[in-house]
Amino acid sequence: MGERAPKLAFVGLGAMGYPLAGHLARRFETLVWNRTFAKAQAHAEAFGSRPVELPEVAQAExxxxxxxxxxxxxxxALRLLPYLRPGTLWVDHTSGEPELARKTAAMLEEKGVAYLDACLSGGVAGAVEGRATVMVGGRPEDFARAQPVMAVYASKIVHVGPVGAGHAVKAINNALLAVNLWALSEGMVALVKQGVEARLALEVINASSGRSNVSENLFGQRVLSREFPNTFALGLLAKDLGIASKVIEAAGTPAPLLRQVREFFEVAKREVGSSEVDHTAVAQLLERWSGVEIR
Structure with a gap:
């Protein structure tokens, strides 16, 4: 970063963006913009960032x-293109589409603006606690420039390939999350139907080869507790499964399981009645189909 700290800007103060921008604002001069300006003002009061009108974010390095x-x-990017300056580095934490990211990067490159797709994992808790995982696509020199800044809120930052690679890895990662969630839900409703107490089954699974992040960190806290706190919407996971399908199509590789899981989650989104519920609500759909509750 050199001796002088860079001037930053953050656009998008949602569940993940709000704490990430907060970590940055505590260390760097940080401009913030959000569609709801009141949220940007609240962020400024909480973290010392500076709310601005949208064109002003182009002042950042x-x-x-x-x-x-x-x-x-x-x-x-289209809206900001007239204001962006050569030498600016755009770090995109959106869970997005590799092909469109490459199109955006090419457009920005014509203006002399570098682009990284830097997808996040670790959830809201990871963002708040400053221990997010970041998978980054882009040029090595741009990654080297951004890495020390991202280290403010990330405990693991990996350069996974060229532009689009970060989005691709994130999509496949979330597809694996979906596989584990659906499979565990299927297994647990079967066990409960057989008279097994869900808590005891989960205890055994978490000490055995079938354990996963879903079984260790999600199922007990969200499904067995019956709380289903909404931290990652079902609709967003379905979106990521759609991106994963595009990654598979572009690669031309066989993926019958991942394709099927995408269909499962599209059905779940319709059957549950809302794409805004937490992704773990798919367990409730399987409960309804099975006539049992996972307890």
Missing amino acids: MLFTCLPTSHEVHEL
């Missing part, structure tokens, strides 16, 4: 985004 999809990122 590093611009961070964390938006719902790559389409919003591309539209934002």
Whole structure:
């Protein structure tokens, strides 16, 4: 980073973006923008960032985004293009689409702006606690420039390949999350139907070869507790499964299981009745189909 700290900007103060921008603002001069300006003002009061009008974020040397999809990122890039300056580095934390990210990066490159797709894992808790995992696609020299800044809120930062690679790895990672969640839900409703206490089954699984992040960190806290706190929406996981399907199609590799799981989650999104519920609510759908409750 050199002796002088860079000037940063952060666009998108959602569940993940809000704490990430907070970590940055505690260490660097950080401009913030959000569609709801009151949220940017609240962020400034909490962390010392500076809320600005959208064109002003182009003053930053590093611009961070964390938006719902790559389409919003591309539209934002189009809006900011007249204001962006050569030498700016755009770090995109959106869980997005590799192909569209490459299109956005090419457009920005014509303006002399570098782009990294830097997807996040670790959930809201990881963002709040400053221990997120970041998988980054882009040029090595751009990654080297951004890494010390991202280290403010990330405990693991990996350069996984060229532009688009970060989005691809994140999509496949979340597809594996979906596989584990659906499979464990299927297994648990079967065990409960057979008279097994869910808590005891989970205890055994978590000390055995079938354990996963879902069994160790999600199922007990969300499904067995019957709380289903909404930290990662079912609709967003379904979106990531759609991106994973595009990654598979582009690769031309066989993936019958991952394709099927995508279909399961599309059905779940419709059957549950809302894409806004927590992703673990798919367990409730399997409960309804099975006529048992996982307890």
